[in-house]
Amino acid sequence: MSFLNEVTLVKRAMAGDETAFLQVLQIYENTMYRTAYAYLKNEHDAIEAVQEATYRCLKKIHTVKEPAYFGTWLVRILLNICHDMREKSMRLDLQEDIEIGDTALNHERFELTDIITRLPREQQELIFLKYFQDYKNQDIAALQNIPEGTVKSRLHAALKKLKLYFMKGEI
């Protein structure tokens, strides 16, 4: 699917065409799921987050300003949901303090993604956009309405923080 076709589909979806909507969401299926998984670390929660994001997206799709940046808009919604879900589950963890054996393996496998999800939300968004969605600095700048230089410096700050986490091995 070319980019132009995608923009056409997004426009149709915005006009209320549900078939087009489902097609666009299918294009973003991998990105959404992997992002959610990186964040929440299990399949069940990741699917739930994607489902909730899909619903919110459907409800608010008429507010998309720039169809070309639909993907980013979607990832932002998803990150917000993941963040909220994790906050909730953290509160539960504190109370119950359960040791989860099964996920330990996964944690090692996804060490880096795990650490990234500990960054503040804005920085994570930058990293997901830049390295996973392959956006250029200037696109991110246009999208968030900030100068390109700011994008660069914010990315740099995020990277620096990551490195710190790596060296210390904890947060």
Next chain:
Amino acid sequence: MKQVEKHDYDTFVKELEQIDIPHEQLEESRIKSVMHFRKEKRNRQRTWKGIAVTCALLLIFVMSIRISPALASAIAKIPGFAPLVQMITDDKGVKDILHNNYYEELGLSQTKNGLSFTLQGVIADETGMILPYTFSAPFDVRDLEIKEIELRLNGEVLPAGISYSWYRAKETSLIEENLEAIFKDPINYDNAEFELYLQFADEKQTEFTMPFSLKKSIAKTKTYQLNEKLSFEGQHITVKSVSISPLRTGITIALDPHNDMRILGFDDIRLLDEKGEEWTTISNGLVSTGTLMDGEETLFMQSNYFREPKKLTLSIGKVKALPKGQDFIDVDFKQMKVLSKPPLPGLEVQVNKQMVTINVPTSYKNKNISLLGTAIDANGETVYSNSGSHYRPDEYVIEQTETYDLIGVVNPVRIYFSHYENLLEGTQTVEIPLK
């Protein structure tokens, strides 16, 4: 430093790529989201089940502006009239109601949990009520939803279809709209005490109960029995009766079961008085009860109740019909196949999962038309649609996607057309004998 970074991010992307994707579950979750969204959308339009009410929602084409914008804005400034302004421009009957002082002002206000609700007034007749209201809050209310809505008569819930809708593209703290109630049977207005009950879906589930009674006497519906037979290219219909009340004019039409074509609808139906002034169908509100599929339907039009014309003529043209046997498509959802479709020019049909997508040519511009109607499964059970979407790829083709609820449905499913621009020749008229 740079190299380390690069390495880290390659690892990151690789890690992400290792995550397996449960495609099937994700597809399921997408469909669930769409269903959830539709369910919520549907809940906004509550309709009493006993009457088959077809509501034409948001038909955003204004046929012509019938009052000047200056007058409209002047009327909008009178308290309670703002919600009615759009109706006046769309419906001459409502304009007459206001001119004839048939509108009853109420101005009942209540404030709870920061929400303010005002019932501005009421227009009531034997067929229903229009209730203009305003609603405000110190926050954005465009997404606020009504959870429960009831119209009570002397303490009992009225068996009425109540519809409301508001759509605002931008943030707003004020909504000015109308509720429209449609009664199944005429109600007795003597000593009637009404109550409008509303519950909003806000955090506190705020409830409003607005008691009101009417001082003005209710205009009696005028009914004319006609039983006039008309024929279009050998297809017969009977105009059984015309009934005129302040809010609407109902025209009951029956089809001849011996017709070899199925009549889908009438695209041009009008009432004309002796001066040639026209009243047409209602573009945003109750359109009909009953369905032509079952052989008889009452179509609703704008009312000329207060005009007392000397002469009234009903004109029917642009009758849409398809030969019986060519008025449906057969699909098998399990095999995702179209089993049969009539050889109509330009017709395209696709089946995908529980969705049917259909393309047909049209000569209309900017008109939302529903192409698919009743669907029946192999056991003769009705298959319900979770509603669909319309899309116009270009000006002369309409595309519609309808998604069906397939739980317990036995394939194949037969889906009848509710619209096709196959028009029968001629326009016929009926004189209405005014007493």
